[in-house]
């Protein structure tokens with residue numbers, strides 16, 4: 001996944017972005033950000049630091065919010081949220097293909113559902129799917145459009161730890177196949193390290209920290225280099241790393257690893 005070239009025209013270019021909701025002060029204060037085609041960027045930041053505001057700006061979902069600046073994104077952008085946002089009155093396949101204007105929409109939807117491990121569930125209703133399956137369907141709905149940019153706002157935030165790990169593997173695999181640029185908002189430092197090519201930290205309405213993840217191959221929380229990176233990112237976030245705490249009780253972390261890519 002990290003095989004992008006910096007000199008390529010960026011998939012995302014943000015220059016001097018300002019956003020504010022009231023006169024009390026800006027949420028984004030002159031933010032600059034480039035994301036290369038195919039690059040997977042995780043976005044960390046304290047609660048209220050403006051992560052969702054940035055993502056919504058890139059998605060064009062911030063109409064009515066005061067602001068200035070320049071945003072360039074590709075034509076095909078898909079968004080995934082923490083909740084699947086499947087329409088309860090439509091079957092899974094119809095949710096996946098909703099708004100897709102293509103003669104082969106149904107076949108593409110079926111293929112996307114197969115890719116996310118939901119083959120055979122095309123005619124199910126959303127309420128018949130588990131939370132993890134609903135997020136799989138949401139991923140299928142975004143990927144069926146073959147996006148050049150995938151924006152994901154804590155897509156696994158509501159899932160249990162084991163389902164999350166499975167979703168990490170699935171997302172990596174899908175990204176390797178489809179090669180979208182990705183901006184993933186997450187609170188989970190381990191999730192960021194496991195998944196991303198690059199991690200950025202938002203603070204004060206700008207990108208405060210921006211680093212490539214140099215870990216190769218299998219990324220495991222047991223790897224000392226992983227632990228060092230986690231400690232550095234937690235410190236950027238103003239949090240102490242309680243690395244010695246019991247698994248699952250660490251601040252901003254969970255057990256996770258990814259297979260070599």
Ligand SMILES: Nc1ncnc2c1ncn2[C@@H]1O[C@H](COP(=O)(O)OP(=O)(O)OP(=O)(O)O)[C@@H](O)[C@H]1O
Nearest residue numbers: 021022027045046047048049050051052053054187
């Ligand atoms: N629609 C809105 N109206 C008024 N203020 C808002 C609105 N949306 C966000 N804000 C404010 O903007 C700031 C940034 O919010 P945002 O949701 O972007 O932060 P975040 O980093 O995604 O937070 P979290 O990690 O808690 O989800 C917060 O102070 C929030 O209260």
